[in-house]
Amino acid sequence: MGYESPIERTKLYDVPAIELAKSIIEKDPTAHIHIPMLADKAGINEFKLKVGFRELFQCQPISVSTAIVPKKAKGLLEDTDDTIDQIASRAGFETYSGFSTAFKKAFQISPTEYRNKHNQTNSAA
Template identity: 40%
Template structure:
């Protein structure tokens, strides 16, 4: 796909919106409207520019934030689930385990600060 400089600017703007709002429910149609690019070009261009889909980007952003919160706060897994934009703990836990090979609790025990 051939992307114009304007398309690239729109797609980068979409990435910024995702970075700042990963914890909210954002649909691709909403993102396309906010940035002024059509959905197909946004989806294809995003993958071309960043090497992964919009959905994968949101998942990665949420998992990074969850890992950070697991390491730096005393928030429960339930609180972290809601904080990063998921509404079901079991869904978040299964995604986390699929991506890291561990549940959030196991991950915190392995990488978090030692308990006093």
């Protein structure tokens, strides 16, 4: 298994369900999966899911999603001509400002600035 810290409160028979929950999030991080729905899909109760996530991955389930979504958006900024509003929507954000804030937090640059720099780099090459 190779987890960073010993598992103290999570039963070994719950580990596959917790790993399944993580893979569900990774497969579609923009689905805004709520804990009750995620627990149901993984076949585990909410409490065990939250505790198990903390023990196995040292984070909450939402942290997995918030780490993946900006990376996906970054790829969309690089590979598509979609507007930033369209990319924000595809990445699961309801507003441009929410998207911009999350992107800046992840990459220390706004989506617009990132796209402009990326386009300049590609046109200079």
